[in-house]
Amino acid sequence: xxxxxxxxxxxxxxxxxxxxxxxxxxxxxxxxxxxxxxxxxxxxxxxxxxxxxxxxxxxxxxxxxxxxxxxxxxxxxxxxxxxxxxxxxxxxxxxxxxxxxxxxxxxxxxxxxxxxxxxxxxxxxxxxxxxxxxxxxxxxxxxxxxxxxxxxxxxxxxxxxxxxxxxxxxxx
Numbered sequence: 001x002x003x004x005x006x007x008x009x010x011x012x013x014x015x016x017x018x019x020x021x022x023x024x025x026x027x028x029x030x031x032x033x034x035x036x037x038x039x040x041x042x043x044x045x046x047x048x049x050x051x052x053x054x055x056x057x058x059x060x061x062x063x064x065x066x067x068x069x070x071x072x073x074x075x076x077x078x079x080x081x082x083x084x085x086x087x088x089x090x091x092x093x094x095x096x097x098x099x100x101x102x103x104x105x106x107x108x109x110x111x112x113x114x115x116x117x118x119x120x121x122x123x124x125x126x127x128x129x130x131x132x133x134x135x136x137x138x139x140x141x142x143x144x145x146x147x148x149x150x151x152x153x154x155x156x157x158x159x160x161x162x163x164x165x166x167x168x169x170x171x172x
Contacts (some may be wrong), residue, residue: 003093052154053106054098055114061128062089063159091159093128093136098154099144100171105115108148133157133165141169 010018023031065123066072069086076082097117101107117140120126126139137155144153152171 030039050099050152051084051104052149052152053101053110053113054096054154055110055117056094056096057114057118058095059093059118059128061091061093062088062130063091063128064130065132088130092161093133094156094158094161096125096154096156097140097144101150103134117144133159134167137165137167141167147171 008050012018037119049105057143063084063085064087065074065085065087068083072084074082074085094105095117097113099108099113120143121128121141126136126143128136131139136157140157145151153169155169156166
């Protein structure tokens with residue numbers, strides 16, 4: 001049973017008298033500590049957040065999956081047959097590359113990062129032709145880690161923006 005002395009009377013804007021229960025000191029301290037813990041946890045989450053930038057670009061390439069011609073799991077002769085992949089065919093490969101950054105003022109600038117990666121292909125440092133999306137991803141990762149060592153890198157490469165691979169490379 002609640003005693004009436006634990007309540008205080010207040011009046012709201014419209015003049016209605018309200019009865020509010022007074023908070024005990026112990027309850028006040030517990031609530032205050034929880035609020036402080038929540039505020040600190042929020043600040044820690046902000047300060048310790050993993051920060052990544054990402055860029056996208058596209059490159060045309062010729063693709064071929066030789067095993068598709070005679071592997072019975074691929075050349076099935078039914079609606080699941082993908083033997084056509086054994087012949088050279090064109091794709092627009094879509095790239096999405098993410099990399100960790102150390103602060104909010106772009107220690108890696110988006111446009112420069114993108115242009116540098118595109119240049120790897122235009123200058124033939126890297127080749128797209130006759131490689132799987134996973135192979136292309138590994139090749140690109142090797143180049144990225146030479147320029148930007150010890151950073152987490154995520155690479156998505158798809159064929160025509162439809163099907164592809166996603167690989168997450170941890171920092172080392």
